[in-house]
Amino acid sequence: MSCPFHDPQQLPxxxxxxxPSPTIAHWRDAAxxxxxxxxxxxxxxxxTRYDAARAILSDPRFSQLPHRMPTAVGHQRPPDTAQTAETAESPGPDPLDDQAKASIDAANLLALDGATHQRMRRGITGRFSVKQVRTRQEWVGRRITQQLDELTHGREAAGEADLFASYAQPIAAATHCLAIGVPDDLVPRFRELFTEPASLQAKFDFIRKVVARREGDPGEDVITDLLASDFSRVEAEGLVFQLMSAGHDSVAYLIATASVALLSQPEQAQAIREDPSRLAGAVEEFMRTGAMFLTLFPRTATEDVEIEGVVVERGRTxxxxxxxANRDPQRWERAEEFDIERDAFGHLGFGHxxxxxxxxxxxxxxIREAIRQLLERFEDLRLVDAEQTRPLPFANPVATYEAGAVRVRWGDAGSQ
Structure with a gap:
């Protein structure tokens, strides 16, 4: 199939x-x-088309290597201070001990394919199953209630806050730490190291401290599972590093972005207040229309592959x-619209x-519990300003959106 674009494009x-940029739809319509x-x-x-995207993401003939990143318009890239799902972080100029380097190489989920990748992945997936998540539901609900109490300082008076920094981030970090096995007293240090810029060595020093604590105090968590498995210490620390570097930022982003979507269309927020059972489907629509990844980590063909009539030659990334893909009109009617009543299952917001x-x-x-409690607690919650409604620098070289500050008010705050 021919393509109308002869010159290589850059990410908008x-x-x-x-x-999203209209350029994305233009590409999707073209080829x-x-x-x-x-x-x-x-x-x-x-x-950018749904069927082709799913086909590539599930095809074993595409490899995670080499790690090359797409160029964006302007050739400017911010520092890699945010991590994303199944992220890889390579040793930089800062000193890093040999065992930490070996851990990164051994458990780098973005540099592994096939059986080796499957083995590493199986070592950490157990605590994230549907069954295991159900056992966390009550804890997550309590933690979100606690964060709302902190947000309002126990007052029922009017207030204003940044939902991203003061609500979404603390919830995501605390829940992430629970699943991994970070003791409660070390959660603040986790946030310092893994949500703000920090050296790789400081991160590995922290990981070893957490692992040592879990050795003497096992729990229902990933680290305990790894310590009881056949993974070497180098592999276990590498997998913990991968988990600590990934996921919590995506959840915080999605809570913030879902809040922006709902508060920008208050009739849909009210529909959820009236019937919270709508939230399960609404979460999928949040993921479809507010996906964090403009592009996922690239795949490279290990042999010639034909996808949707396009031949991807061996070595082509x-x-x-x-x-x-999530806005492909061939997959969804009114694909550009945000609609919590839509059946959005099958989206690629979590990859594939x-x-x-x-x-x-x-x-x-x-996401479901954070949005439910937020709407239940504040019936008059309103959006003041969201940085993400204006273009921001990408959060990562792979091109992910930033959540930005999400300023909201409730009660009489700001009223005349």
């Missing part, structure tokens, strides 16, 4: 989480795959766009295939 920067420029001058492809998001069931619980 003029989109926002809930209003199943469009030439895309990467930072090493490789010319690969970007896929492909970037899949959940933002584009062997590298899909490990913690997606826990994420669903956190």
């Amino acid at each position: 920067r003029d989109g926002t989480p809930l209003r 199943p795959a469009v030439p895309l420029l990467y930072d090493d001058d490789h010319v690969g492809l970007v896929v 492909v970037s899949v766009s959940p933002v584009g 295939g062997p590298h899909g998001c490990i913690g997606q069931q826990l994420a669903r619980l956190e």
Whole structure:
């Protein structure tokens, strides 16, 4: 199939989480795959159609290596201070001890394929199953209630807050730590190291401290499982590093972005207040229309592969766009509209295939409960300003949206 684009494209920067760049739709309308420029001058492809995206993400003939990142318009990239699902972080110029380097190499889920990747992944997925998540439901509910109490300082008076920093981030970090096995007293240190810039060595020093605590005090968590498994200490620490670096930022982003979507369409927020059972489906619509990844980590063909009439030659790198695929009108009617009544199951907001998001069931619980309690607590909650309604720098070289500050008010705050 021919493509109308002869020159390689660059990722657009003029989109926002809930209003992607029109360039994405233009690419999707034009062809199943469009030439895309990467930072090493490789010319690969970007896929924005739903069926082609699913096919690539589930095809074992595509490898996670090499790690090359697509070029964005302007050739400017912010520092990699935010981590994303199944993220990889390579040793930088800061000193890093040999065991930590070995851990990163051994358990780098983005540099592993096939059976090796499956073994590593199986070592950590047990605590994120549907059954395990159900056992966390009561705890998550209490933790969210506690955060709402802190948000209002125990007052029923009017107030104003940043929902991202003061609500979404603390909830996501605390729940993430519970599943991994970080003791409560170390959660603040976790947030310092894994939500703010920090050296890799400081992160590994923290991981070893947490693992040592769990050795003497096992629990119902990932670290306890790893210590009881056949994984070496190097592999276990590497997997803990992967988990600590990934997932919590995505959940915080989604809570914030879902809040923006609902408060921008208050009739849909009210519909959930009137019938909270709508929330289960609404979470899927949040994921569909507010996907964090403009493009997922790229895949490279290990042999010639034909997808939707496009031949991807061996060695050619492909970037899949959940933002584009999730708004494909061939998959969903009124695909650009946010509608909590829609059946949005099958979206690619959590990725797809062997590298899909490990913690997606826990994420669903956190988002659902955070939105439910927020709307229940504040019947007059209103959006003051959301940075994400304006284009922001990408949060990661792989091109993910930032949540930004989400300022809200309730009660009489700001009224005249």
